[in-house]
Amino acid sequence: MFKKTMALLLTMMLLAGLVAGCGPKAPEQQQPGENNAPAEKPLKIAMVTDVGGVNDRSFNQSAWEGLQRAQKELGVQASYQESKQEADYATNIETLVDAENDLIWGIGFLMGETIKTAAQNYPDQKFAIIDYAYGDETPENVVGVVFKEEEPSYLVGYIAGKMTKTNKVGFIGGMDFPVIHKFHYGYLAGVKAANPNVEVMVQYANSFTDEAKGRSIAEQMYANGADIIFHAAGATGNGMIEVAREKGKYAIGVDKDQNPDAPDNVITSAMKRVDNAIFNVAKDLKDGKYAGGETVVYGLKEGGVDIAPSSSKLVPKEILDEVEALKAKIISGEIKVPATKEEFEAMK
Structure with a gap:
């Protein structure tokens, strides 16, 4: 009897082992690609x-x-x-x-x-x-x-030239180097295309971080008759926008749509889709x-620059329609916007 019982137990153990061997492998035994491929490492x-x-x-x-x-x-x-x-x-x-x-x-x-x-x-x-x-x-x-920062700058310059009531507008640059020159001379060209009689006041702050300097320059320009100022000065330009809000003047933002910073004052922005x-x-x-x-x-053609979508809040529709026509001419190459002083002088 004892021998029969032991034989029965051994047979049951062997069967259990065979069943286990037919089951799924333990995770550590699975090969790559067998439903447990490692997650892709994020960039x-x-x-x-x-x-x-x-x-x-x-x-x-x-x-x-x-x-x-x-x-x-x-x-x-x-x-x-x-x-x-x-x-x-x-x-x-x-x-x-x-x-x-x-x-x-x-x-x-x-x-x-x-x-x-x-x-x-x-x-x-x-x-x-x-x-x-x-x-x-x-x-x-x-x-x-x-x-091509000069392209949206031309468009916001055109808006400024059309909307100014004093025939005086301003430009504040951050630092005096080629990237900011593209904003500067594109803007000048746009203003003059809209109204050749408009005076453009220009000053460089030599800083992208000095909001107090931006305030000081803006206060002087507004006091001298400018009713619209465009900045390409980073955080320095935020000081200008604050002055525009306080004095009820118009401002033009840069890089991002800056209308939320002063909804009644930032009429448009030269957006640069960084x-x-x-x-x-x-x-x-x-x-x-x-x-x-x-x-x-x-550039405009590649969808990398444009004017801010909020422009329709404060800029009259007829002016925006003209801007759309200008945009098409820039994209087609009919209008070549100046990016340097030399190109602006040649354009004149």
């Missing part, structure tokens, strides 16, 4: 802000919004390092390289040489920069992104495309 994309900071309500904020959109829609892991002064650029880039980001953005013209040096020091690291074109010297691991550029490069990178060694250009 890490980061940016170094210019000195205006990520909440400048303008240039840097637009860039960060584009990166946040990429995080939401593309699943990238987004981050930034904020620069308080130009000396922070190199340190912030080093921090992002050490963090093993797949792509590092430099936001702004002032970062051009720092990004180029970093690209040479880290040839396997991908970089991109807003507002800087290296031309034939573009490193293979850098994408340059530039905009957010779209950031998002598009992230999408390309995720799709396995990276335009290293090249410069991407965004």
Whole structure:
């Protein structure tokens, strides 16, 4: 009896083992591709802000919004390092390289040489920069992104020339270098196209962060008869918008739609879709495309610049209809908007 019982137990144990052997493998025994493939590692994309900071309500904020959109829609892991002064650029880039980001953005013209040096020091690291074109010297691991800022500036200048009641308008530039010249001379050309008799007051603040300086320049221009001022000065221009709100004057914003900052005063904005550029490069990178060694250009034709959608709130429809016609002529090449002093003088 004992032997029969032991035989029965052994038979049952063998059957149990066979059944277990036919069952699913334990997770640690499964091979890749057998329903437990590891999740795709998200792309890490980061940016170094210019000195205006990520909440400048303008240039840097637009860039960060584009990166946040990429995080939401593309699943990238987004981050930034904020620069308080130009000396922070190199340190912030080093921090992002050490963090093993797949792509590092430099936001702004002032970062051009720092990004180029970093690209040479880290040839396997991908970089991109807003507002800087290296031309034939573009490193293979850098994408340059530039905009035709003169085009929306021409359109807002036309609006200013049509809407001024005093025949005096103003322009406040941040720093005196080529990117801001495109805003400056595009605006001048647009004002003069609308009304050759309008006087344009121009002053550079030599800062993108000094709101007090923006206030001071704006107060003087408004006191001298200007009733509309356009700025291309980052956070410095926010001071101008505050003065316009306080004095009941008109202002023109830049980069983002700045009407929410002063809904009764910001009649339009020369929008520069830095957010779209950031998002598009992230999408390309995720799709396995990276335009290293090249410069991407965004104008009206490419949907990279335009006037703000809020313009219809304060700008008469007949003027906006004229602006639409001008836009079509710029896109077709019938109107060539000046981007420099020399081009503006030749146009005159």
